Amino acid sequence: xxxxxxxxxxxxxxxxxxxxxxxxxxxxxxxxxxxxxxxxxxxxxxxxxxxxxxxxxxxxxxxxxxxxxxxxxxxxxxxxxxxxxxxxxxxxxxxxxxxxxxxxxxxxxx
Amino acid sequence: xxxxxxxxxxxxxxxxxxxxxxxxxxxxxxxxxxxxxxxxxxxxxxxxxxxxxxxxxxxxxxxxxxxxxxxxxxxxxxxxxxxxxxxxxxxxxxxxxxxxxxxxxxxxxxxxxx
Numbered sequence: 001x002x003x004x005x006x007x008x009x010x011x012x013x014x015x016x017x018x019x020x021x022x023x024x025x026x027x028x029x030x031x032x033x034x035x036x037x038x039x040x041x042x043x044x045x046x047x048x049x050x051x052x053x054x055x056x057x058x059x060x061x062x063x064x065x066x067x068x069x070x071x072x073x074x075x076x077x078x079x080x081x082x083x084x085x086x087x088x089x090x091x092x093x094x095x096x097x098x099x100x101x102x103x104x105x106x107x108x109x110x
Numbered sequence: 111x112x113x114x115x116x117x118x119x120x121x122x123x124x125x126x127x128x129x130x131x132x133x134x135x136x137x138x139x140x141x142x143x144x145x146x147x148x149x150x151x152x153x154x155x156x157x158x159x160x161x162x163x164x165x166x167x168x169x170x171x172x173x174x175x176x177x178x179x180x181x182x183x184x185x186x187x188x189x190x191x192x193x194x195x196x197x198x199x200x201x202x203x204x205x206x207x208x209x210x211x212x213x214x215x216x217x218x219x220x221x222x223x224x
Binding site for chain 2: 032034041042043044045046049051087098099100101102103
């Protein structure tokens with residue numbers, strides 16, 4: 001199972017772009033990279049998923065370099081409501097279980 | 111309106127008592143999961159089920175039991191053998207497209223010991 005490493009916490013200000021980087025040095029060929037967002041006392045919510053290069057949706061962008069040993073979640077123009085814990089997950093293929101680490105606690109300041 | 115529901119939102123357990131947490135999904139997903147989350151921590155897998163009438167232990171199954179008699183239901187029982195049950199419990203179901211699985215979570219149940 002591929003292990004991920006991400007910062008424990010980050011602070012940013014409203015209106016800024018926030019980039020959270022996740023390391024996954026032993027990612028397998030079939031593994032995808034998935035990010036979830038969790039607010040206090042709620043279940044995690046799927047944000048974005050990708051395999052390589054760049055993926056963008058209405059919420060975020062995901063940048064994956066060619067070696068796929070890391071990935072960066074980019075949140076454009078954050079607001080106070082983006083304060084949450086963000087989890088980077090690798091794996092989730094048919095023969096693998098999804099593993100949640102401790103995530104990155106993002107705190108947006110006014 | 112499709113989704114995953116968990117009930118109750120809050121649950122209180124007395125010493126020596128078994129309690130059951132409900133999880134229902136109408137997403138037609140085959141796989142379902144139970145996680146435990148302690149304050150400031152990530153999610154830890156308790157049990158999971160890939161198909162009806164089949165389930166496997168996760169990383170912290172001791173003191174818990176599950177059943178999967180119907181595709182849409184995956185109840186979790188916290189038994190008296192679980193000595194530290196106070197936590198936030200999350201149920202999820204998943205869909206696999208191609209080689210990739212994506213999980214969708216319920217709102218959670220917070221279990222407190224009296």
